[in-house]
Amino acid sequence: MAMFQRILIANRGEIAVRILRTAREMGIESVAVYSDFDRRALHARLADRAVALGGALPSESYLDMKKILAAAKRTGAEAIHPGYGFLAENAAFARAVEDAGLAWVGPPPAAIETMGDKITSRRSMQAADVPVVPGIVDPIENAAAAEVEAAKVGYPIALKAAAGGGGKGIRIVRSKKEMEGAFRTASGEAKSAFGDGRIYLERYLDRPRHIEIQVMFDRHGNGVHFGERECSVQRRHQKLIEESPSPVVDEALRAAMGRVALEAARAVGYVGAGTVEFLYTAASGKPEFFFLEMNTRLQVEHPVTEMVTGIDLVREQLRVAAGEELGYGQDDIRFHGHAIEVRVNAEDPTNGFLPSTGTIQNLRWPGGPWVRVDSGVYRGMEVGLNYDPMLAKLICWAPDRMGAIERMRRTLAELNIGGVRTGTPAALAVLESEAFRSGDFDTHLLESMDVGSVRGDEVQAAAIAAVLHRWSSAQRRALAHRGDRAGWLERGRAELGGQRERSAGEVGR
Amino acid sequence: MAMFQRILIANRGEIAVRILRTAREMGIESVAVYSDFDRRALHARLADRAVALGGALPSESYLDMKKILAAAKRTGAEAIHPGYGFLAENAAFARAVEDAGLAWVGPPPAAIETMGDKITSRRSMQAADVPVVPGIVDPIENAAAAEVEAAKVGYPIALKAAAGGGGKGIRIVRSKKEMEGAFRTASGEAKSAFGDGRIYLERYLDRPRHIEIQVMFDRHGNGVHFGERECSVQRRHQKLIEESPSPVVDEALRAAMGRVALEAARAVGYVGAGTVEFLYTAASGKPEFFFLEMNTRLQVEHPVTEMVTGIDLVREQLRVAAGEELGYGQDDIRFHGHAIEVRVNAEDPTNGFLPSTGTIQNLRWPGGPWVRVDSGVYRGMEVGLNYDPMLAKLICWAPDRMGAIERMRRTLAELNIGGVRTGTPAALAVLESEAFRSGDFDTHLLESMDVGSVRGDEVQAAAIAAVLHRWSSAQRRALAHRGDRAGWLERGRAELGGQRERSAGEVGR
């Protein structure tokens, strides 16, 4: 099977831009699709071709399988890359893509199904001897039933959506009295996000770390892992900072986790890029890790793996989807230095990370040595509520962890996204915290921190800047007013002058 | 000697920004200096402190030693980093810095002097058994004398400024009749650029490549090289594209050139970062390389070396200037993958690369995997004639040369600097040329190419965009006109309505 000539990217924002970049480097034409809301979007402007889907809601655009398949047909795309989110983990869509005679840049639909349902995935992992978190495998009817099961497993308990992903439909329950509210919101969120309100429960580990392994399989049975990502810096169960390697993973542990991750993927006949998420704890005195879930797609945080391995994961996805062999083994994969990613979300860290909306008027990106900006943001962009609040990702590489932390601090100081609030002050607070710098932290780090602090000299600068800006705008308006009058007089004179010159010319003839 | 708390950067534009980035990562405060023209410049805004030098001309600002030393004193800076250009290779300034009790981030003044004068440097290299290009070591009086000497060495001849650097004051003379004009402009340019009109001549090699070695020495006698940079893609003797490694340098040649470069630097007691430039030719059937000159400063193209070694050269400069030992040897330096840099100059490649001026209204930077942007450009910036036309540098890394070339093509396609013309279409033409891709090229490549070609579908797009933009601006003006009137009526009504509401409220009381 030859490499594709043209692929369609069924996504938007930074990940659509990310994918089309690699496609262009491979000489593959990319077809973007875009909703009405996104008709000025960067992914549409940077792609080779762009097809309007119409609509503003996700269900009318990026989630509309028929429209996307029609766009692929119309433009002659040979493959569809779903990115993450939207249809990326939708087995029915994967099947429809294959039924339409197109290549699906992702794992087989059956693998998506098995891993996409938390309950069946836990069952199949137990069968493959992959360690899973203690808990109840079957879905739970209601809050009352959950209270009964929780009593057996022991509090704290994690309620999770069977169809979950991206932190949605998860609630931590520390005691019986929190169960009813938590069950209701978890189930409601699950229903709204995934169309499936089923909830299961498992033991919520003490001081857990979230560590995940990136795997890649070709269609010929070859599979490798690209090491781990440390993703413990989260709030509302959504990751804010990711890094590779993890400060607690040494070579032996990496090999062990990698082996288990490859087994987990093999158990479902995996093909393509995937991530096996583990909960890690050393609370018992020795390191333990448990299978949490497998994400059957490219992850948001894949760049940190790219930076330490030198391997373009989207390129590998496309090669595998086109039927190529990996062409390298586990021993060929080398790790260099340390990479950190910060997600830039439109949210207000001083107000519980609630979403922030607005129009991006000013935009100054960081740059310079070993700074990577993955973004779908542009000046003039409206940030609304229809889509995910993630605007961009900043990725820094350095030879060692401290170097990467200092580089990211510098990078965040250069970033200026004016018009919406972003979560970067919280990321900065984490990077400056003793717990993060020492490497001794868990998934509770961010929620335990005070990220609302202000800096005295910056307050002074902000106050003076605002006053001078007001003053200078007023001056300019006053000048423009006078200028209009002066300009009018000037134009009048110029016209008169012009006529006189022409007359003189005629006299001279 | 402890690491500096604060340094002054005696430069502007991208290199000033580049240096302050590393300083910030090392916890060192940076002091920027800026001319009147640069009072909105990015380097001033991103630094911790900024001191106005006044003036618009370089001689009134970035070349004014007294003002710069006063700024260092006033802000308590402990060291001065000169960047490249301006005072970077001015031994008198280096001495003045040291006399003021500050650390000079550069080599000893004597090394600058010896290497800065092409004539003394050739002499000292000959004494150290470093191979130099055949030619005349002594300065030449006038065009007539040059004609006599040229006849002995044989045409083609290169006329070069004794005090030269950055491609200024160089002229190639292919026959006797070109000598007079070439001598006059070379000497005039040398006088204007360096205050020293002395000219020498050497044989101009056939199909030469320009390959240079990056070296770094500490104050304790330790020195290493960081491999080579291939800089043969030039026009008007100024580099446009640089890469590392060079397609013609293998491990053995790298070791040989590195050894010679270290000898050359040792011969003048070198300390800090420096570059030994060689002319390389295989015209005789076997590879030969000749010492051309040594640049006693950081080079514009240093990032490609950083990308393949993982080493921050500015950090090493600051460590060495603070008296630290390198702490590693030649064997610790590893090379990974391939890096390419493209300089983005304000110039018109369709018009002989003549300077282009204007105001940068639109600015869209490339990004994504393994793309580095080193820039001092911002939206709203005026590009004038007072300073160097280099606006920014784009650097791409990939595991292999073809990957880096494709990544750079993609990167250039994403760049949009509206308001001035830039040389990037020429860079794109080079990257797409068979000669460059095969690696079989020399310093004449760019001048032999037609870079003025246009793309049919882009012409159509440009024409339609311009018409629609005109049409839409006219529509907007028409609407605004109507809107003003409508808005005025609306405001009138709202005020009436407001009054009515207030009246009703009063009645209700």
Next chain:
Amino acid sequence: MKYFVTVDGSTHEVELEERLGELHVRFAGEDVDVGFDEVDRLGQIALFLADKSYGVSIEGDARNAFVTVAGHVYRVEVEDERERAAHAAQRKGGGRGGDVKSVMPGVVVDLLVQEGDEVEEGQSLLILEAMKMQNEITAAQAGRVKRVHVTQGQAVGSGARLIHIEARPEA
């Protein structure tokens, strides 16, 4: 000209004075050596206080602005003396309300109380969905639900009134 500038809740006095064609700035009564240049007409600003450098951007209008300094966004209100006096009078006139307001734009997906209900502090009042997350909105104080301003399925803006709670009379 004297201005009262409120940055994220705390108020500072900034005075501007033009003397001999130069602008002088005082912050909290102290002279500050200020350099101020607009990079473009869209809010990018080069600001120098003494020698310290700040790359700042401003969004908003003359009175209410968001100022971004080194990645931190500050909400800034600027009032001159006349405006401050007017606002003070306004504030004095208004009464304290028991409104629960929306802190973000979203959609009310579930209403858990109705008018007349007695609620406890911390009790869930409604579920607001924003950016695909469901957020429980709880009562900040115990009391009786006097008014429900929204209906299920309604989209609300940031700051919209959702529910009015009447505090229990002192026992």
Next chain:
Amino acid sequence: MKYFVTVDGSTHEVELEERLGELHVRFAGEDVDVGFDEVDRLGQIALFLADKSYGVSIEGDARNAFVTVAGHVYRVEVEDERERAAHAAQRKGGGRGGDVKSVMPGVVVDLLVQEGDEVEEGQSLLILEAMKMQNEITAAQAGRVKRVHVTQGQAVGSGARLIHIEARPEA
């Protein structure tokens, strides 16, 4: 409405027509399916021709613009029919001159000829310094120097007339 659009020297016809509230575009007589959206009011544009996508920026005014497409900058002149007719008349009226013009802004650092000199094709006329480079300006044709428009040390803009050369009468 018909426009004549000159892109880097070659002229193309573009027609706009509003039918039933929709804008239709014809390029060189062929219908083109166009999507056009202004990203901001500063010249960033999302342009789609059929399904092909172009991230474009425009600087300049209604008649003379620089259009950037994928890193290439095109100089574009737009004329409507009335303007084209007016310009054509103007061009017809003017005579051909032998002016040597400056192709860039710079400073005349050396004048090598004076009025009345006979010059050969390719002969150096003056040295123009721009961006720290010295550039030899040469005669494009043989002839006699009729006028020297500049003096040594003078700063000149792009397109400024430098020297007028009168062609030799046919032998």
